[in-house]
Amino acid sequence: MNQFREVCARISRNPIFINTVIVLIIFNAILVGLETYISVDSQLYQWIYFGDRLILWLFTLEIAIRIVGSFSVKDFLKDPWNAFDFAIVALGHILVGSHYVIILRVIRVLRVLRAVSIIPSLRKMVNALILTIPSMGTILLLLGIFFYIYAVVGTMLYSDMAPEYFGTLHNSLLTLFQLLTLDSWASGVMAPVIEQEPTSWWYFISFIIIGAFVIINLFVGVIVNNVEEASREETPSPTDIKLAEVQKELAEIKALLKSKT
Amino acid sequence: MNQFREVCARISRNPIFINTVIVLIIFNAILVGLETYISVDSQLYQWIYFGDRLILWLFTLEIAIRIVGSFSVKDFLKDPWNAFDFAIVALGHILVGSHYVIILRVIRVLRVLRAVSIIPSLRKMVNALILTIPSMGTILLLLGIFFYIYAVVGTMLYSDMAPEYFGTLHNSLLTLFQLLTLDSWASGVMAPVIEQEPTSWWYFISFIIIGAFVIINLFVGVIVNNVEEASREETPSPTDIKLAEVQKELAEIKALLKSKT
């Protein structure tokens, strides 16, 4: 058994194995794309269905080899990317006979995301992106409070004037997100409100200025964080190399002095 | 009396006390959100009104404890965040019987902002954001002059062609703010003007180029400020650590030399 595990582990680290999986993912992506062009009743759909089943079983085989190759199932699932791979494939089997065709198709599309878990550079980058989220925690909380207050005030004041934008709290939150992206904020959202209540410009202008201000600072925070991390990971600077030479020189002088005593 | 003050001070620093206040603020936020979904006449509104009164009195109790816990009322109000907390709660009592329902509701909404004053990390961040405003003083003044000149010229030239955008000085200022955010500037604002006066493109293009240019520099200014502050607060760099070692080494060599004399 132990020898079989060894073989599986060696296979799962083999570049040919990884490249085969990448090819399968690309093939899966093409199938999923083709599917949007083809009606469910057509002849071709049968072939797509068959290809899809084939890919699912090949993925199952791949996951099986990787599980056997690792020490235990628990060990394998510890890495969240492995757990994601496992869940995507398992769900494909569990829901196979279900009537929720849309969910099944979404799972098939999400298999394309496996490219991120299998290609090391993508995996590293997504991990890095996810790691920058916690550092934005406070500013996102602040943005949340700011959004909530403006949404409640907006609903209170303008729910009758512009029900399509400020009808309910949920609508207002959506509208404020639109304001933050500056999409048609003046031409679309503010115009009907300001026509009925000419003094309401303060609501929109203040939201955009404060929002943009917070966003800029969020942005700057991310930049500073990234720059600092990048510079920390850097190879030693020329200044540091020279300093090391100075230290070496000093040690030699000290030795000379001591030898003379 | 002094002993009572001591107890109050200890209570106001207790994490349980602070967490209770945070829970109250969240509860207040939920009430204020629910209120937007419910008509004033409904049965449920009575409950919301009751919850609101309860929160107001609990907040009053909290502020009272914190005031007693500090040396004096004057001392307490010195911190602008405390003054804000006090004002928000006091206004709730003063305006309780008033007919300005909207103002009362806005005050209730603003109580959500108390989250900023009670959560230390938010407080620190908002303080930092406010501190960056003065450094933009000159550029905001420049932006103001630039806005004013374009608004007067715009009103002079286009008040008859596009009264909804350039009818009055006030309208023009609002339109120029819209131009600065690039919302429908060409499709909405410039189109009707340029139809009647084909040479008026210089007004819009120059405003956007100069405006964007000033904004970019404002932005860069903020970034540079932030980066510099961030780097100043940093722990000593590896270069500085090495330099300190060099200095220590030199001191030892000097001592060796002197001992030989």
Add this chain to the structure above:
Amino acid sequence: MNQFREVCARISRNPIFINTVIVLIIFNAILVGLETYISVDSQLYQWIYFGDRLILWLFTLEIAIRIVGSFSVKDFLKDPWNAFDFAIVALGHILVGSHYVIILRVIRVLRVLRAVSIIPSLRKMVNALILTIPSMGTILLLLGIFFYIYAVVGTMLYSDMAPEYFGTLHNSLLTLFQLLTLDSWASGVMAPVIEQEPTSWWYFISFIIIGAFVIINLFVGVIVNNVEEASREETPSPTDIKLAEVQKELAEIKALLKSKT
């Protein structure tokens, strides 16, 4: 005469003199703003006209004092800001009886810009902004070539399909500027073209990607320039201070060694 010049020079450097001019500029700004609200025939317009004449003569007096206070007229006009002040006031006198009311009014508005020449911090900032323009020369030339090529191609291909956007070369350039600011590029400009020529998406997508790419680099260039300049002007870093101490220490050691020989 020399003594009179001395008095004028001292007056023109006096803060009270400068503050008086600032007050006059603010007064001029208010007049110019009021003018947009008032019809030329009204009674009030007479007062505004009178105020305007008064300000013009006070400005003339101010410029006269400053010219006398400097060594010569030529010396005075060497500073482009002084030349600007002189031109604005001189044009007010020259065109006084002219029929080009609009030009006269524009000159009156431009007097507000004198605030930049009289307030030192604004003057310094505008000088700094102007100094960053040459460093963008090459990239602006590149942007110009890129714009011109796309404008000619756009006019060639789409002048019949969307004459309001690509009718003439001049129209196309304006449309491309709109595309660069991303205002209604898809909903407004691309929609009518793509309806008649479905493959024309490459024109819009490529323009936006290349344009944004060049703009980002322009932006980065400005940031890098600003950051570098800011860091150059900075006070010596802690690293440099420590290094100076090391150099001092070394000099002492050398002296010790030499004294022993």
Add this chain to the structure above:
Amino acid sequence: MNQFREVCARISRNPIFINTVIVLIIFNAILVGLETYISVDSQLYQWIYFGDRLILWLFTLEIAIRIVGSFSVKDFLKDPWNAFDFAIVALGHILVGSHYVIILRVIRVLRVLRAVSIIPSLRKMVNALILTIPSMGTILLLLGIFFYIYAVVGTMLYSDMAPEYFGTLHNSLLTLFQLLTLDSWASGVMAPVIEQEPTSWWYFISFIIIGAFVIINLFVGVIVNNVEEASREETPSPTDIKLAEVQKELAEIKALLKSKT
């Protein structure tokens, strides 16, 4: 023959030669611009046609001189800019009698791009811009996967609700690009979808947040890269100059010590 080559090489490096070519390119740009204003049947078109032929032959002469001036044709074409110059001129001759008038005109327009290959500062900048593309490889791949998944899901879910935006996979990709640029994303694209399926806001909001997040990081990556490169190319910092002095001093001390032994 060798002597003739020498003469050609010297001519092709002569500033007058280069400036003449720049003038020709500007002349070509003007012709190409004029062409958009003039109908093919008009008298003036004959002159433009003649000017175009003249420029083509002058360019041919220029390329010939530069080819003769270099060691071999192969050597000349090694530089991609020379290959571009050669191709543009060669295509002008090959397609001269063809019926694809549009292609001929596009080639004539592309000749304006020769300005980039002939002006050294532009050439250097475009080379620098092109060099930053590979460093974005991974993030562009990630953006591609992200786009593809959202496009397939969008087509699956909304192809019936909003066929003009999500009718086919190709349409969806175009719509998603529009969403990324934030053009009318809420007012144009989301409005008709959300009317029929109120819960579909998650699709648009998540796409914009993730997209903006990835874009910001792409942006930050480019900035960090550029700043680092810029600082690497910089002249030695004052810190490094001082360090060099320290090293010199140490060497002298060592020599002193050794001489005493």
